[in-house]
Amino acid sequence: MMPRWVLPIVAALSLGISISAHAATIQITMENLVISPAEATAKVGDIVELINKDIFAHTATARNGDFDVAMPPKKTVTYILKKAGTIDYYCRFHPNMKATLNVAP
Amino acid sequence: MFVRLSAAIAAVSLLSGVAFAQGAKPTDPQIAHIAYTAGVLDINAAKQAQSKASNKDVKAFADDMVRDHEAVNKQALDLVKKLKVTPEDNDTSKTLSKNAADKLAELGKLSGAAYDKAYVANEVAYHKAVNSALETLLIPSASNAELKSLLQTGLKIFQGHQQHAEHVAAELK
Numbered sequence: 001m002m003p004r005w006v007l008p009i010v011a012a013l014s015l016g017i018s019i020s021a022h023a024a025t026i027q028i029t030m031e032n033l034v035i036s037p038a039e040a041t042a043k044v045g046d047i048v049e050l051i052n053k054d055i056f057a058h059t060a061t062a063r064n065g066d067f068d069v070a071m072p073p074k075k076t077v078t079y080i081l082k083k084a085g086t087i088d089y090y091c092r093f094h095p096n097m098k099a100t101l102n103v104a105p
Numbered sequence: 106m107f108v109r110l111s112a113a114i115a116a117v118s119l120l121s122g123v124a125f126a127q128g129a130k131p132t133d134p135q136i137a138h139i140a141y142t143a144g145v146l147d148i149n150a151a152k153q154a155q156s157k158a159s160n161k162d163v164k165a166f167a168d169d170m171v172r173d174h175e176a177v178n179k180q181a182l183d184l185v186k187k188l189k190v191t192p193e194d195n196d197t198s199k200t201l202s203k204n205a206a207d208k209l210a211e212l213g214k215l216s217g218a219a220y221d222k223a224y225v226a227n228e229v230a231y232h233k234a235v236n237s238a239l240e241t242l243l244i245p246s247a248s249n250a251e252l253k254s255l256l257q258t259g260l261k262i263f264q265g266h267q268q269h270a271e272h273v274a275a276e277l278k
Contacts, residue, residue: 033261055176056262073176093169095272096265 023080025049028099030058030071030091035099043104044084051076058091068092130246131195138192139201140243140256141181143235144174146205150231153209154224162273163221166228170266177259184251218277225274232267236260 026042028035031053042048052058052071060069060079066087069079084105091097131139147170154167185192208227215223239260247253 032258033265055180055258056173057176092165093172094262094265095269 023047027051028060028101030054030097033094033097035091035097037099039100039102041102041104042081044081046081046103048079048081048101049076050079057093058097059093060089061092063088063090131197131243132193133247133249133252134190134193135195135197136243136247136256137181137185137190137252138194138198139238140259141178141192142198142201144178144181146201147228147231147235148174148178149205150209150212150224150227153212157212157216157220158224159217160221160277162276163225166225166269166273169269170228173262173266177255177262180255180258184255188249188251190249222274222277225270225277228270229267229274232263232270236263236267239263 022043023045024042025047026040027049028037028040029051031051033054033056048060050060050069050071052073052075055073057073058071060067060071062068064085064087066083066085067079067089069077071077071091081101081103084103087101087103089099089101151167151170151174154163155171158164158167212220212223212227239256244253244256244260247256
């Protein structure tokens with residue numbers, strides 16, 4: 001008989017595989033203090049590539065608290081979307097920089 | 106209100122009027138010096154705020170000022186090195202430094218909410234003055250394209266700072 005803990009691990013692994021097989025990569029760029037695209041669409045499990053082309057540090061911060069990702073100057077960071085919803089996000093350091101991410105389940 | 110207005114007028118006239126009243130156009134080495142100095146002065150003010158401010162939005166604003174102005178100034182230093190330009194001290198830089206030192210001493214005597222308000226009000230006035238000088242004098246006078254472009258980036262970010270400061274000032278009321 002299979003130990004009780006094996007099942008969740010197997011389930012998680014197969015889930016992980018199915019997510020990575022379908023995961024898309026969405027690019028969001030912050031350049032010259034503007035976020036583009038202003039509105040993007042993605043799915044839970046997708047990878048968001050956050051590209052900071054500025055000499056300034058930025059953040060991608062969800063107004064609803066779903067995420068708060070630090071974006072060092074001239075660097076690209078990645079974030080995997082965990083929750084569905086229409087998420088308005090902005091840069092905490094430069095609140096004029098705003099955009100929306102539509103995350104489908 | 107009166108203090109803020111007079112500070113703004115003093116700052117604007119000091120940047121736009123006094124030093125270049127003879128109609129002399131600043132040279133690139135002078136522009137680089139003025140822009141760099143203006144950044145350093147705002148960093149000094151922000152460092153004072155980091156230790157003195159009590160309101161969390163004011164503290165966060167001060168952190169933003171240090172981070173952004175240091176980034177612009179680092180870029181400016183890299184650029185003057187690349188262009189082999191030696192920034193040249195001038196009357197505008199001197200007046201800016203003198204006024205900022207006076208302001209720092211004045212703010213140093215305040216504390217609590219009174220300090221927070223005075224610091225933010227001065228940030229609004231200071232960014233307004235610097236932005237106006239950038240727009241009307243420094244950017245049009247810059248002859249090197251890379252210097253001009255860096256000043257334009259500066260203007261864009263400092264306009265954001267001005268709005269941010271205005272927002273924080275309104276919240277403090």
